[in-house]
Amino acid sequence: MLSIVADKNKTKIWPVIFAGVFVGAWVLAGVMGWTQVLKILTVLTSAGAAAGLVALILKGRASRKAKKLEREKRKQEQQRPAAVSAPLKKSYGPEIDPIIQEGNRALSEMGRLYMSIKDVEVRKKINELMRITDKITQDAIEDPSDIPQIRKFMNYYLPTTIKLLNAYDRMSAQGIEGENLGKSMASINEMLDAAIVAYKKRLDSLFENQALDIETDIEVMNTMLAREGLSGAKDFDI
Numbered sequence: 073m074l075s076i077v078a079d080k081n082k083t084k085i086w087p088v089i090f091a092g093v094f095v096g097a098w099v100l101a102g103v104m105g106w107t108q109v110l111k112i113l114t115v116l117t118s119a120g121a122a123a124g125l126v127a128l129i130l131k132g133r134a135s136r137k138a139k140k141l142e143r144e145k146r147k148q149e150q151q152r153p154a155a156v157s158a159p160l161k162k163s164y165g166p167e168i169d170p171i172i173q174e175g176n177r178a179l180s181e182m183g184r185l186y187m188s189i190k191d192v193e194v195r196k197k198i199n200e201l202m203r204i205t206d207k208i209t210q211d212a213i214e215d216p217s218d219i220p221q222i223r224k225f226m227n228y229y230l231p232t233t234i235k236l237l238n239a240y241d242r243m244s245a246q247g248i249e250g251e252n253l254g255k256s257m258a259s260i261n262e263m264l265d266a267a268i269v270a271y272k273k274r275l276d277s278l279f280e281n282q283a284l285d286i287e288t289d290i291e292v293m294n295t296m297l298a299r300e301g302l303s304g305a306k307d308f309d310i
Contacts, residue, residue, distance in 0.1 A: 101302050152246065167219055168212050171226065175209030178230050185237045189244060197264040198237065204271040211278050218278045225274055233267050 163169055179202055186198045212222050240260045243253050 105114070121283050141292060164213055165216075168216060170220065171222055172209060174226050175205065175212075176227070178234060179205060179209075181234055182237065185234070185241055188241050189237075191244065191261075194240065194261060194264065197261075197268060201233065201264070201271060204268070204275055208275050208278065211275075215278065221274070221278060229267070229270065229274070233264075248282045 077245070164172065169180070182198055182202050182205070186195055189198070208222055208225060211218050240257055243257050246253065263289060
């Protein structure tokens, strides 16, 4: 409603403006002559057109800049690391809760480093480390007997990895090349490969108890089938 009233007021103002300009032109014509008045009007019209053109150019630049920022924002969102576990919403017990919380903090920090570091190869390695870390963290819920191994992983391997990634982030942000910087960054990059292998082995070791249980179940099943004469030519393979 206010905008409509404002538009109506503007509509009423324009005739007054035009009338004022017309009267002013007649007064100036009486003093200076129509030739001078027309020159002045021509200059004013040209200046107004130039101002309008400049305004359009500036508006176009601002629009292009806004679109560029929007594209960069969408690109960054598309490059975000793989999804990680949601924040802790319920308690799993006094032993498991600290592990889940520490795992989420570590994943959040690695996600920040992923967005900060520009090297594509390093980002891929961080993403893989995050994926494995999330699985190791969730294993505390699925198999509490693995908690001692998971706690060791989180007390040393995980914080050391994050510490080195932070060092890489600081060095890469310097924007200069140097022998010491290049050597240190290359060493950290190689360390990430070794860390991925170690993380995978740690995750695999967490399934050792399950593997033993499966082997035991298969042996019991084979024994029962053989006793009942139902095993056939050969038993189940492990």
